[in-house]
Amino acid sequence: MTDPRWQHLEDHARYRDRAGLRRTLRARKHDQQLIDLASNDYLSLSQDPRIMAATADAVARWGTGSKASRLVAGSTQAHADLEHDLARHTGAAAALVFSTGYAANLGVMTALCDADTLIVSDAYNHASIIDGARLSRAEVAVVPHRSVSAVAEVLATRTQPRALVVTESIFSVDGDAADLAALHRVCEQHGAAMLVDEAHSLGVVGDSGAGSVAAAGLAGAPGVLITATLSKSLAASGGAVLGEQVVIDHLVDTARTFIFDTALPPASVAASAAVLRLLNREPDLPKRLWSHTTQLFRAAVAAGWTSVAPSGAVLSLQIGDPEVAVREQARWRTAGVDVGVFRPPSVPDGISRLRITAKAGLTANELAQVQELLRAGPPAPATYRDNPLGVESSVDLSDPVAEVRQS
Numbered sequence: 001m002t003d004p005r006w007q008h009l010e011d012h013a014r015y016r017d018r019a020g021l022r023r024t025l026r027a028r029k030h031d032q033q034l035i036d037l038a039s040n041d042y043l044s045l046s047q048d049p050r051i052m053a054a055t056a057d058a059v060a061r062w063g064t065g066s067k068a069s070r071l072v073a074g075s076t077q078a079h080a081d082l083e084h085d086l087a088r089h090t091g092a093a094a095a096l097v098f099s100t101g102y103a104a105n106l107g108v109m110t111a112l113c114d115a116d117t118l119i120v121s122d123a124y125n126h127a128s129i130i131d132g133a134r135l136s137r138a139e140v141a142v143v144p145h146r147s148v149s150a151v152a153e154v155l156a157t158r159t160q161p162r163a164l165v166v167t168e169s170i171f172s173v174d175g176d177a178a179d180l181a182a183l184h185r186v187c188e189q190h191g192a193a194m195l196v197d198e199a200h201s202l203g204v205v206g207d208s209g210a211g212s213v214a215a216a217g218l219a220g221a222p223g224v225l226i227t228a229t230l231s232k233s234l235a236a237s238g239g240a241v242l243g244e245q246v247v248i249d250h251l252v253d254t255a256r257t258f259i260f261d262t263a264l265p266p267a268s269v270a271a272s273a274a275v276l277r278l279l280n281r282e283p284d285l286p287k288r289l290w291s292h293t294t295q296l297f298r299a300a301v302a303a304g305w306t307s308v309a310p311s312g313a314v315l316s317l318q319i320g321d322p323e324v325a326v327r328e329q330a331r332w333r334t335a336g337v338d339v340g341v342f343r344p345p346s347v348p349d350g351i352s353r354l355r356i357t358a359k360a361g362l363t364a365n366e367l368a369q370v371q372e373l374l375r376a377g378p379p380a381p382a383t384y385r386d387n388p389l390g391v392e393s394s395v396d397l398s399d400p401v402a403e404v405r406q407s
Contacts, residue, residue, distance in 0.1 A: 020323030040232035044361025058270030066263035074263025091219025092242035101229030104239030107255035113138040155190035163192035169212035170200035175314030203233025208283040236271035289360040325352035
């Protein structure tokens with residue numbers, strides 16, 4: 001019998017069961033024989049012998065952990081070197097490495113924004129941006145997805161002395177891109193700063209994978225900040241904030257997720273640095289990834305799947321009903337291909353999706369196998385049940401942060 005103090009949790013669990021929204025942890029085996037289209041290892045470098053050798057060397061030199069926060073004893077020369085390399089690779093003036101990309105977004109937004117700041121946030125922004133905006137205590141205006149005109153309208157009527165426009169460069173849900181050049185023009189017109197989350201574009205977009213900000217001609221531009229993750233194309237874990245030195249200095253003094261968090265382990269630092277060196281030697285590696293994404297998108301559209309044209313490695317196939325999406329994911333796994341499935345509250349519009357992430361290392365045979373699965377077309381639609389239990393619920397399944405409000 002459930003303890004009455006946790007009865008509300010059981011009620012929520014039953015609701016999610018009936019709505020097809022329960023999550024389960026699946027332990028991946030090291031020798032898994034599935035084609036990986038689920039992870040974010042976009043450049044297929046997480047098991048590259050050169051990257052693993054750099055990681056092993058870092059462990060031998062520095063040990064398994066960083067031992068402390070960055071400001072106590074956790075900063076090594078490897079951290080400083082990676083920050084220098086990240087800034088040089090993206091064209092930024094300076095960089096600061098955090099333990100995760102999530103911590104980087106929370107840290108920069110809470111350190112820069114307060115009650116005198118207006119945050120203008122795209123409706124499809126990642127949960128780390130949403131949480132950072134809330135924790136900052138700034139007023140937040142959520143604008144329609146990729147609407148530059150809506151951003152301009154909000155900025156034109158603001159009363160706060162400062163404003164920060166926040167967007168992903170390539171969005172994690174559908175893989176589409178923000179118009180960074182247009183957003184920057186609007187920010188310049190209204191005296192706003194711009195924060196661009198490059199999680200899905202660093203290592204993917206631009207010359208040598210320098211990212212979307214650099215590709216838009218905004219590398220090092222005043223008032224433009226970047227957050228990035230090291231856990232996708234850079235084949236490790238961790239995050240970073242990049243921008244002008246005065247901002248980085250302020251974060252060292254005030255960003256709580258930097259000051260009070262244990263530093264990124266040297267092994268992850270070394271892996272990311274090794275990937276950056278590899279991208280400098282093999283600048284066409286992102287083009288190979290883009291070729292594979294394009295092939296899969298064309299096959300999907302030809303077979304009748306609904307998908308936004310991708311701008312990076314993410315290809316999102318709309319299905320609708322979460323249970324149908326989970327069954328389709330299982331069908332792909334049975335056929336030897338591992339894909340992701342996005343369901344509420346991970347998708348802001350409530351439409352469940354299969355999320356395919358292309359890889360630079362896919363072979364011709366693997367691409368053919370995936371295209372064959374795509375040619376089967378989307379599964380039959382099902383009617384989405386807003387209230388499968390037939391009872392009142394305060395969980396809005398179309399709201400990507402509804403469950404945050406519940407807690």
